[in-house]
Amino acid sequence: MWTLRGVNTEYTVAARGDRIDLVAWGPHGVSDGPSPFDFSGKVQYMLPGDVAAVEYAADGQRPFLGADLAVAGSVLTLALADVAFLPDDGLRARFSDPLTGLVVTLRWRFAPGTDVIERWAVVENSGDAPVALSRLGSAGFSVPTPSGATLSYLWGQWAQEFTPASVRLARGRFEIGSAQGVTGHQFSPCLAVENGDAAYGIQLAWTGSWQITADLDVAGLTRVRAGRQLAEGPVTVAPGESVTTPVAAGVYSAEGLGGLAREWHAYERHLAGPRLERTRKVIYNSWEATAFDVTASGQLALADVAASLGVETFVVDDGWFVGRHDDHGGLGDWTPDPAKFPDGFGAFVDAVRAKGLDFGLWVEPEMVNPKSALYAAHPSWVYQSDGRPRTTIRNQYLLNLGRDDVYEFVRETLDALLSTYAISYLKWDFNRPRTEAARNASDVDGAHVRNLYRILDHLRVAHPDVTVEGCAAGGARVDLAMAARTDVLWPSDNTAPLDRLRIQDGFLSAHAPHLMSSWVTDAEGMFDERPRSLAFRFVLACAGVLGIGADITRWSPASLSEAASWVARYKDVREVIQRGVVHRIGGPSERRCAVQYTLGDRVVVLAWNAGGLDGLDRVPARDIRLPLRGLDPRARYRHGTQVYSGSHLMAVGLPVRWTATHDADLIELALI
Missing domain, CATH: 2.70.98.60 (alpha-galactosidase from lactobacil brevis)
Structure with missing residues (x-):
């Protein structure tokens, strides 16, 4: 035994x-x-x-x-x-x-x-x-x-x-x-x-x-x-x-x-x-603002606003490379489009960095469009079953990464991008599953996955300062192996407030907040259309690694001012959120809906109104109480002018009150 x-x-x-x-x-x-x-x-x-x-x-x-x-x-x-x-x-x-x-x-x-x-x-x-x-x-x-x-x-x-x-x-x-x-x-x-x-x-x-x-x-x-x-x-x-x-x-x-x-x-x-000790910086991603319409001038205009908000990394998403005007072409041809960057891509990257921002880039290196130079040169690199017709999803094929030549191509392509340009953030996407593979080949799945891991492990060694975000049409590549090889993971393409609240609650039930990339956007709900405030969206995105993905050039001065304030507040507490012990309180289907993060003597609570209101104060109502966990019952904690005992916060709970204009909050309790 x-x-x-x-x-x-x-x-x-x-x-x-x-x-x-x-x-x-x-x-x-x-x-x-x-x-x-x-x-x-x-x-x-x-x-x-x-x-x-x-x-x-x-x-x-x-x-x-x-x-x-x-x-x-x-x-x-x-x-x-x-x-x-x-x-x-x-x-x-x-x-x-x-x-x-x-x-x-x-x-x-x-x-x-x-x-x-x-x-x-x-x-x-x-x-x-x-x-x-x-x-x-x-x-x-x-x-x-x-x-x-x-x-x-x-x-x-x-x-x-x-x-x-x-x-x-x-x-x-x-x-x-x-x-x-x-x-x-x-x-x-x-x-x-x-x-x-x-x-x-x-x-x-x-x-x-x-x-x-x-x-x-x-x-x-x-x-x-x-x-x-x-x-x-x-x-x-x-x-x-x-x-x-x-x-x-x-x-x-x-x-x-x-x-x-x-x-x-x-x-x-x-x-x-x-790598846990690395600060996971506040990012801005341009996808929801511009989609495939990427131009140097448009991206720099977004970068100007992002820098004014306190954003630390500016990420150019899909649409930056040759042949990429929509999702029908370009994948596999990872060369910056000179028409979109007339002064050169390097000059564009330098211009972003001159604003005090790190630079990031979106790639989908395992994919190829039929309309691309790579596919024209190497059609055999794509998965195919014994001469059967190939299937496209999102107008693209999947490269057979298990092949040595494809592995070398992907690794060398990424090495070249990261060595040529001052890129410190890489968003690696994967937008289709495998639908064809030779049945007479042994371990197609294992060969592909092992070479994926080889490349990710290589990036850690060859480009140790690059933050890698794992993404797969949202959250289709979230597992322990990816958690070990990437710095952050993208849980979902759905960034609408109440939809995302449910997604993030499930994510945190199995995965750590330092991995959870989350954006503030203007997206409307796909499953729950009830509107929520900009504060709600920021508190929600603060629950992991904060990002912004909206078209911030269209935000009002008041919204930009509020956003800058939230970014500053997040930076002050992000160490607690990303590394603290997590207690989920209630959930998106309950009146109580909050997450408590505790790191040493610091306690941060993010809370949201996931439901309705108690009659807009026209009938009697009591505060919602959030029972906290893991505190010293004899200690005293302050929030604003209110002082609580640890015993009160755990047995009775931290009070929150929602109104028509106050639907979320970030609360830091100071030990006194």
């Missing part, structure tokens, strides 16, 4: 014949007693692996209730060869199958300074013939749920990403995933299992096709499998080769879904490493 320990939790496993089973998962000391996963009685008409809390199982050992690994055309069984406890690197268990020659190495490791356990598998072919893997999971996580399980997840579509949902599973199977070659808008690769007050969370660090499946057996065990979805056929491992699965991350919290969110935030700060 082996126990791994995180900051506050532990994970204990044991060898049971040729299996490694989970013994206990929870707070320190949880393994000191009988395992909740042990079962008595006889296994009827199944194998023991079907009902055991097995950590990783081939289909020969768990044939009926969901295996993690399988090979095409045969049944796979694995024999436990050895287990090693690595003091500085977790646990390693090695299995083998003499018939296929496969050697499978399982890994367990708590990420340093967190309570998130990372698990993955390495599948190596030590035989003399290729082996086709028809199922390639990363890990199985078991949760005791004797009375059924509540499963919480995030679903959506374009412009409606990160919508929280839950299902009560008494018995049976629940599955989410993506077969699009990208994380996807439809589901996020995360799942939570609630068992009373305790919650267990699982996420998968993969930016291609994936699946997470929860099986609840008749004896009350919920087993969650996470791994790649092999949508394009088996992955063939040649003799001497190996394939490593994505990391499946698991975490336990005694504080329910809110506690899980805080654990995920801490983990993503760990993934950021030293």
Whole structure:
């Protein structure tokens, strides 16, 4: 039996014949007693692996209730060869199958300074013939749920990403995933299992096709499998080769879904490493102001206003390169359009920087338009299925990034842009999923994703001062792997106030605020058209990394003055927002709707009126109270002239009162 320990939790496993089973998962000391996963009685008409809390199982050992690994055309069984406890690197268990020659190495490791356990598998072919893997999971996580399980997840579509949902599973199977070659808008690769007050969370660090499946057996065990979805056929491992699965991350919290969110935030700060200390600057993005109508004079006019508001980085979005007058042409030809920048692109960049602004640029390097010089020169670089007609989405094709020549082209193109011009911010977009891929090619999905990671990792080394924003038609590429390789992520193209409030609430349930890029725009609601003030939009965008995306040349002097004030207020508190401990209070469907950020002695609360008003003061009404968390009950906190005890703020709550003209607020409580 082996126990791994995180900051506050532990994970204990044991060898049971040729299996490694989970013994206990929870707070320190949880393994000191009988395992909740042990079962008595006889296994009827199944194998023991079907009902055991097995950590990783081939289909020969768990044939009926969901295996993690399988090979095409045969049944796979694995024999436990050895287990090693690595003091500085977790646990390693090695299995083998003499018939296929496969050697499978399982890994367990708590990420340093967190309570998130990372698990993955390495599948190596030590035989003399290729082996086709028809199922390639990363890990199985078991949760005791004797009375059924509540499963919480995030679903959506374009412009409606990160919508929280839950299902009560008494018995049976629940599955989410993506077969699009990208994380996807439809589901996020995360799942939570609630068992009373305790919650267990699982996420998968993969930016291609994936699946997470929860099986609840008749004896009350919920087993969650996470791994790649092999949508394009088996992955063939040649003799001497190996394939490593994505990391499946698991975490336990005694504080329910809110506690899980805080654990995920801490983990993503760990993934950021030293880059977490970089100031995530206030940006302006030109897309909603100009769309494809990019000109040097028009962009500089926007930059003038942005600089006057206190913006720190000016980002030119789509439309800056040759052939790009709409979405029908230009992708792949990453050369600045001389007609749009008659004095030269370098002179334009210098002019933006002369205003005291950093310069940023939008790219979509994995894409190509049929109407482009790149496609004319290299039509074979595009995914295609055995001579079938190619499908366009948004009038574009997807480059086969798994090819060495395409990988080199993308890397060299980005290197050239970042080396030639003083670019300090790169918005990397991805506006279509993969619809064609050669079925006879092995691991198309894995090759594309691995080369994506290679390029992003290269940018970190070759251009360490460049901030990278991950975007995919909104939030279709938000996962732990991208959180580790980008500085900020774009949750959605929908920036309307009440719509965005729901999107950001869901985002923060699984991802950290330092990753959440958010803009103030003039967009009207797509799902909720109720108007909200400029203050509401700013407080909303302040909940993560503040940006502005409206046509600010059309704003009134009063709006510009108010905007400058909000930018200044955000800069004063952004360290607390981006790095603080987060407590979500209520939600967009409740009268209470706020987020509390705490960093040391500093407490910042962002609050919004997501509903209506209490009769415009024509009938009796009481203030909405926001119960805060994690304060010192004996301490005293000041907001304006009002002083509160920590006990009052936690037990009774911080009062807010909404009026027709006051629908959001940013409140900083000073410890006195």
